[in-house]
Amino acid sequence: MNKEHKCHGLAASISEYIDGELSPELCLALEQHMSECPNCTIVVNTLRKTIELYKQPDAEENLPEDVRTRLYQRLQIEDYLK
Template sequence: MMDHNHVNCETLLGSLSEYIDGELSPELCREIEKHLAGCDNCRVVLNTTKRTIDLVQSPTEAIPVPDDVRERLFKRLNLDDYLKPKSQ
């Protein structure tokens, strides 16, 4: 027997944050994804956790773009190219 299935719910939930942070080995990630594919419960937990992390992170550090830069970026993207008739 190959021991390719030693990720169970407990193992998965125990290393969930490392998994989300991408700190696990590719091998372990594969095992976890394999388990997720067959386990609704863990998928729900994963999604919920991810969403929570997003909520927690986005106001504090996920937006490093200063207002000033964002405004300029916006201007660049300001659809001028799309609004302007090309044949002018």
């Protein structure tokens, strides 16, 4: 079992993790993996910061789906998943 394989499985869960939609078990697995994987830590931190920038203090709307999709694409998660 190599780490790259594990990354592939967990990277698919990162968007859900950031949205708070990931199950507690998978959150834990992802957090444990991040503690030993700088790549995944960077992806999660970057996404979080970027999404926070999109959130207006006076707006409670969620990030629009198209913006979210473009954001993930821009951060090259698609490439990351390959």
